[in-house]
Amino acid sequence: MLTKPRSSIAIEPEAIDGRGLILDTAARLFREDGYAATSLRDIAAECGMKAGSLYYHFASKDEIIGEVLRIGVERVSDHVRRAVLALPPNADARTLLHTAVRAHLSALLELHDYTSANVRIFGQVPAPVREAHIATRDAYERFWTELLKRCAKQAGWNPRRDLALTRLFLINALNGTLEWFSDGRATVDQITHELTELMLDGLSPRQHDSKAQKRRVRI
Amino acid sequence: MLTKPRSSIAIEPEAIDGRGLILDTAARLFREDGYAATSLRDIAAECGMKAGSLYYHFASKDEIIGEVLRIGVERVSDHVRRAVLALPPNADARTLLHTAVRAHLSALLELHDYTSANVRIFGQVPAPVREAHIATRDAYERFWTELLKRCAKQAGWNPRRDLALTRLFLINALNGTLEWFSDGRATVDQITHELTELMLDGLSPRQHDSKAQKRRVRI
């Protein structure tokens, strides 16, 4: 048996046993190559196994992919919730949003193959698998709904904005980074800063914003 | 030979001949089922043909998918450019952005199976096909880069914003609508309005914006 294959973007902490190794490997390959292009033989080979051996641990390919999808949401959800909970209870909306955006991007782009696999292959998996997974995704999206509500209340956000559509735009912008992040266009911190500022302040010039004016002169 | 199968979301204008019928059908099936789940037998059957007959018109599945991708960008690009060109030369930034967003969403969600197929399957096709198509996508993205520059100049947009990242966030938010639009959450006009306003004004309360204050009281 080979040692655990290193993730190309981060080290997954567990995966000592067969089942964990298979899942780690599947997540990495699904992220890299997509769902259909990753066969059970590919996964087994990377684990130093033969394809038939996978069926001792899982009943089907769909069971493997279902687990990868579930863990992907679990990882990013835990990471973002923990980051937000670590803030002081009276944190302002800008800090809350910045922290959540930073944590989501970090899980997606730096930490977890499971999360990037989820985003990458969600639209490719067989409909029954996708439908069974939707409830898990919904739970994480509800966290964002509550976060945006908290921010809107704390900072008195423009009540004309539709927070449900805003959440969809934001999550699509966040997950979309997976498609172009590797081009080296920006760091996670730069993306976090730019997206947070854009969401909060928009593109229009800020009226009577003397602070922004002063900052600009200094650069 | 069957008559042209109706698109489920719109009528594609051409497709009288065999080649056009095959492409129309392929675009629709790719959009509905994804790349790997759509076999040449499926496409042929929907055209009232047998799989072998496709090879009179195309050399391979990759050639079909390459054409579908190309036409998808061509359609949305033509539609958006035409809409923007129809505006008066001195149109303000809000009108420019609103018009381009509206046209892109309309092509993606209402008009063209080719465009929605492109967005849906781009991440699924074999790497050589994807790489050969990138230049076509880049050309359309350059249009958006120029549009945002024009807007920034016209309206004096906040110079602290990074327009390259802004374009990526915006296009990801636009294309991401494909995943949830059918849930009936909002109309194309509502999505257009909300995304445009969010991009321009952001979530924060507008300082000294008496107009917004007055509107709010009225609701």
Add this chain to the structure above:
DNA sequence: GTCTATAATATGATAGAC
């Protein structure tokens, strides 16, 4: 827990008749 061997099926592609 992993192996070998294989069943059952589906796919992209080709050859040649009509």
Add this chain to the structure above:
DNA sequence: GTCTATCATATTATAGAC
């Protein structure tokens, strides 16, 4: 331009030895 028939290959999944 479309058909039938078929090749070569790949896939998920199972059965039984070790």
